[in-house]
Amino acid sequence: xxxxxxxxxxxxxxxxxxxxxxxxxxxxxxxxxxxxxxxxxxxxxxxxxxxxxxxxxxxxxxxxxxxxxxxxxxxxxxxxxxxxxxxxxxxxxxxxxxxxxxxxxxxxxxxxxxxxxxxxxxxxxxxxxxxxxxxxxxxxxxxxxxxxxxxxxxxxxxxxxxxxxxxxxxxxxxxxxxxxxxxxxxxxxxxxxxxxxxxxxxxxxxxxxxxxxxxxxxxxxxxxxxxxxxxxxxxxxxxxxxxxxxxxxxxxxxxxxxxxxxxxxxxxxxxxxxxxxxxxxxxxxxxxxxxxxxxxxxxxxxxxxxxxxxxxxxxxxxxxxxxxxxxxxxxxxxxxxxxxxxxxxxxxxxxxxxxxxxxxxxxxxxxxxxxxxxxxxxxxxxxxxxxxxxxxxxxxxxxxxxxxxxxxxxxxxxxxxxxxxxxxxxxxxxxxxxxxxxxxxxxxxxxxxxxxxxx
Amino acid sequence: xxxxxxxxxxxxxxxxxxxxxxxxxxxxxxxxxxxxxxxxxxxxxxxxxxxxxxxxxxxxxxxxxxxxxxxxxxxxxxxxxxxxxxxxxxxxxxxxxxxxxxxxxxxxxxxxxxxxxxxxxxxxxxxxxxxxxxxxxxxxxxxxxxxxxxxxxxxxxxxxxxxxxxxxxxxxxxxxxxxxxxxxxxxxxxxxxxxxxxxxxxxxxxxxxxxxxxxxxxxxxxxxxxxxxxxxxxxxxxxxxxxxxxxxxxxxxxxxxxxxxxxxxxxxxxxxxxxxxxxxxxxxxxxxxxxxxxxxxxxxxxxxxxxxxxxxxxxxxxxxxxxxxxxxxxxxxxxxxxxxxxxxxxxxxxxxxxxxxxxxxxxxxxxxxxxxxxxxxxxxxxxxxxxxxxxxxxxxxxxxxxxxxxxxxxxxxxxxxxxxxxxxxxxxxxxxxxxxxxxxxxxxxxxxxxxxxxx
Numbered sequence: 001x002x003x004x005x006x007x008x009x010x011x012x013x014x015x016x017x018x019x020x021x022x023x024x025x026x027x028x029x030x031x032x033x034x035x036x037x038x039x040x041x042x043x044x045x046x047x048x049x050x051x052x053x054x055x056x057x058x059x060x061x062x063x064x065x066x067x068x069x070x071x072x073x074x075x076x077x078x079x080x081x082x083x084x085x086x087x088x089x090x091x092x093x094x095x096x097x098x099x100x101x102x103x104x105x106x107x108x109x110x111x112x113x114x115x116x117x118x119x120x121x122x123x124x125x126x127x128x129x130x131x132x133x134x135x136x137x138x139x140x141x142x143x144x145x146x147x148x149x150x151x152x153x154x155x156x157x158x159x160x161x162x163x164x165x166x167x168x169x170x171x172x173x174x175x176x177x178x179x180x181x182x183x184x185x186x187x188x189x190x191x192x193x194x195x196x197x198x199x200x201x202x203x204x205x206x207x208x209x210x211x212x213x214x215x216x217x218x219x220x221x222x223x224x225x226x227x228x229x230x231x232x233x234x235x236x237x238x239x240x241x242x243x244x245x246x247x248x249x250x251x252x253x254x255x256x257x258x259x260x261x262x263x264x265x266x267x268x269x270x271x272x273x274x275x276x277x278x279x280x281x282x283x284x285x286x287x288x289x290x291x292x293x294x295x296x297x298x299x300x301x302x303x304x305x306x307x308x309x310x311x312x313x314x315x316x317x318x319x320x321x322x323x324x325x326x327x328x329x330x331x332x333x334x335x336x337x338x339x340x341x342x343x344x345x346x347x348x349x350x351x352x353x354x355x356x357x358x359x360x361x362x363x364x365x366x367x368x369x370x371x372x373x374x375x376x377x378x379x380x381x382x383x384x385x386x387x388x389x390x391x392x393x394x395x396x397x398x399x400x401x402x403x404x405x406x407x408x409x410x411x412x413x414x415x416x417x418x419x420x421x422x423x424x425x426x427x428x429x430x431x432x433x434x435x436x437x438x439x440x441x442x443x444x445x446x447x448x449x450x451x452x453x454x455x
Numbered sequence: 456x457x458x459x460x461x462x463x464x465x466x467x468x469x470x471x472x473x474x475x476x477x478x479x480x481x482x483x484x485x486x487x488x489x490x491x492x493x494x495x496x497x498x499x500x501x502x503x504x505x506x507x508x509x510x511x512x513x514x515x516x517x518x519x520x521x522x523x524x525x526x527x528x529x530x531x532x533x534x535x536x537x538x539x540x541x542x543x544x545x546x547x548x549x550x551x552x553x554x555x556x557x558x559x560x561x562x563x564x565x566x567x568x569x570x571x572x573x574x575x576x577x578x579x580x581x582x583x584x585x586x587x588x589x590x591x592x593x594x595x596x597x598x599x600x601x602x603x604x605x606x607x608x609x610x611x612x613x614x615x616x617x618x619x620x621x622x623x624x625x626x627x628x629x630x631x632x633x634x635x636x637x638x639x640x641x642x643x644x645x646x647x648x649x650x651x652x653x654x655x656x657x658x659x660x661x662x663x664x665x666x667x668x669x670x671x672x673x674x675x676x677x678x679x680x681x682x683x684x685x686x687x688x689x690x691x692x693x694x695x696x697x698x699x700x701x702x703x704x705x706x707x708x709x710x711x712x713x714x715x716x717x718x719x720x721x722x723x724x725x726x727x728x729x730x731x732x733x734x735x736x737x738x739x740x741x742x743x744x745x746x747x748x749x750x751x752x753x754x755x756x757x758x759x760x761x762x763x764x765x766x767x768x769x770x771x772x773x774x775x776x777x778x779x780x781x782x783x784x785x786x787x788x789x790x791x792x793x794x795x796x797x798x799x800x801x802x803x804x805x806x807x808x809x810x811x812x813x814x815x816x817x818x819x820x821x822x823x824x825x826x827x828x829x830x831x832x833x834x835x836x837x838x839x840x841x842x843x844x845x846x847x848x849x850x851x852x853x854x855x856x857x858x859x860x861x862x863x864x865x866x867x868x869x870x871x872x873x874x875x876x877x878x879x880x881x882x883x884x885x886x887x888x889x890x891x892x893x894x895x896x897x898x899x900x901x902x903x904x905x906x907x908x909x910x
Contacts, residue, residue, distance in 0.1 A: 002487050005484065031458040034527075062562030
């Protein structure tokens with residue numbers, strides 16, 4: 001995967017916003033090695049079993065065969081624990097809250113741009129705590145940070161829940177995830193947060209001297225989101241004309257397209273365009289991001305070509321300004337998401353731009369939320385589910401007895417999977433009265449599962 | 456190399472500042488793959504010869520032996536050209552100005568923290584131009600960006616020059632570098648900018664259709680700086696007490712240490728400390744960076760311990776505030792770089808902090824420049840040079856006939872190397888009248904070389 005500048009600028013905005021949120025929880029950034037000695041990866045049994053089939057392995061370097069093979073990190077729990085075991089000595093060193101922005105590699109048979117690529121960029125948080133309760137609180141806190149970030153910045157509504165045992169992270173006690181619905185009604189796992197319990201601490205002997213004078217294992221978490229979020233955002237908002245970008249992720253927010261029928265009109269239109277751009281920039285200082293305003297003066301392209309180009313690029317607002325509009329002291333303002341065209345008096349435009357960008361950020365979230373909610377269905381009968389998963393499709397909330405057999409049967413029969421178990425205020429799975437949708441058993445002890453096809 | 460949070464926060468500040476400067480030249484960020492197919496690396500003969508001995512190689516992945524080995528990028532000219540060859544079609548696509556922030560791997564026999572590590576973090580710029588002149592101008596422009604950045608942000612004076620043929624980048628026509636003098640008088644190469652001519656364009660067939668209707672090879676540059684800059688900055692400014700940080704790279708700029716002789720005084724001192732911190736933060740809004748102000752309230756540590764700790768960490772300013780000072784409506788302010796202590800009236804402190812941080816950024820550069828200039832010597836005689844390279848050491852400016860034999864002899868005899876050739880306004884090596892310091896030949900056609908031991 002090559003990320004070209006327009007895509008990378010989205011990632012830079014994701015990073016800047018999320019990095020601020022992560023730091024606000026007291027977490028600090030650090031950097032750990034790309035290469036993990038193979039023996040490290042093998043120390044935690046479930047972990048190596050889960051990741052070994054996906055690893056890329058360096059066997060020679062510096063023109064020599066290596067004594068110990070080096071795995072290109074698929075995730076960094078093991079290399080980080082090899083350091084944490086040295087850094088953590090006392091309860092005074094806890095909590096230890098570390099985040100890393102890095103590339104990771106997981107060998108994939110079938111890749112899909114942004115969603116499933118052999119190499120991807122992400123952040124991975126790794127924390128150590130004195131107690132189970134504190135680690136659990138951290139895993140939940142970061143799940144909340146991801147949920148808020150997805151909604152406030154990506155304008156992407158998400159369902160937070162618990163992963164089933166078969167879907168949890170290799171080495172975790174419990175995995176939480178946020179799940180989003182794409183426009184084809186498939187689910188996309190958009191971020192995960194794990195309570196690792198003492199599993200890696202045991203493997204690496206990550207111990208601390210507690211206040212009571214006893215050596216204890218630390219309780220850990222890890223959590224991450226990746227460049228997959230770019231794909232999630234694209235598939236949530238975009239349309240057949242191209243990209244639709246939430247304003248918080250745009251680099252250019254407003255393109256002014258001067259319409260110059262002849263040379264005589266040209267200078268006047270360009271002057272007004274430049275002045276308008278300056279006025280918009282000044283008004284946009286109230287926005288929580290730097291608003292980019294471009295006057296597209298390219299002589300070699302027609303206005304119609306520019307309209308299409310900026311629809312493709314996802315520029316949130318287009319302003320068309322020609323001599324006839326100027327004579328009426330107005331311009332045409334077009335919203336990328338709704339396509340709505342309005343004639344706005346020139347002196348009103350800067351304030352109108354600020355209002356409309358703010359509205360667009362909010363409206364994109366609301367529209368996506370309505371779409372998601374419209375396509376979430378409660379279902380009790382397996383026959384009904386099997387019929388409806390193809391058409392109309394969507395997220396199906398069904399009672400599940402928590403048996404792996406029923407989970408596997410859903411997947412075999414329909415290729416849909418249990419995405420997560422929605423939670424109550426205590427972060428426990430919501431209970432369902434009815435019997436399991438699949439086996440008809442477990443009445444009274446079932447939980448609610450969200451079942452959907454997924455990426 | 457593991458970069459812990461205090462070190463990584465320096466890198467984050469380097470990135471933020473330099474990224475802004477790079478973008479101001481019209482360059483945009485992108486991201487290219489970590490793994491380079493071995494055949495790509497082999498396409499440019501000098502390049503592969505230079506880098507092959509340092510490569511780490513992935514031979515199996517996804518539990519299968521790979522058909523083609525993958526090299527972990529030591530630098531990205533080849534993988535990037537494989538894409539540029541597709542992206543560049545016409546003169547309208549030029550100049551193409553791309554930068555990447557990434558990790559790279561160069562297998563090292565002897566590593567040295569921050570300076571020479573198997574994996575390091577860097578930015579690498581890669582550009583395509585229509586003509587030799589434009590590529591040359593870009594290489595010089597970025598050399599200037601690096602020089603300014605080193606001086607303005609790292610407070611580190613540098614000498615910009617041309618590398619000798621034996622030291623230039625594998626695959627380049629010409630390499631420029633900036634060289635800094637560390638406190639042990641050794642040189643540290645701190646950044647390079649290469650005019651690659653059409654060498655990689657030929658290897659990858661990176662062609663464009665020019666205005667005259669002809670297909671032509673693009674002229675390219677590449678340029679980079681790395682986490683080595685953290686080491687350079689440390690070795691330029693720090694002392695036996697620990698880190699000395701230019702304020703532009705600090706996370707915490709001011710630590711207020713409340714001195715609480717007894718419980719009775721405690722509350723009053725803490726209240727005044729907090730108010731002072733708030734006043735400093737408000738006053739520091741005029742600075743070109745976010746100033747961090749910490750009131751160190753830790754009850755378990757003595758003030759003396761805190762003084763040493765913050766000297767070690769490089770906190771630029773320390774304020775000591777106790778009941779006796781409060782009674783006089785003053786506090787002690789201590790500069791980390793000079794150790795100078797001043798009693799300052801409380802109401803003057805916020806303005807004093809702003810003035811002192813500004814002065815410190817400037818003074819650190821000036822002190823380093825004086826040190827460097829005091830240890831730069833002109834030398835004509837090889838015997839004299841050989842004596843003085845050990846004691847007093849420094850940078851020696853000597854006439855050189857440009858022969859590889861004389862360059863090699865210097866290295867064999869003294870372990871010193873030609874760091875670079877200082878340039879005139881036309882970016883050509885400065886001429887020297889005298890004969891070559893080593894062989895005594897080439898009188899009238901010698902250039903000035905800077906000779907020094909180096910990291």
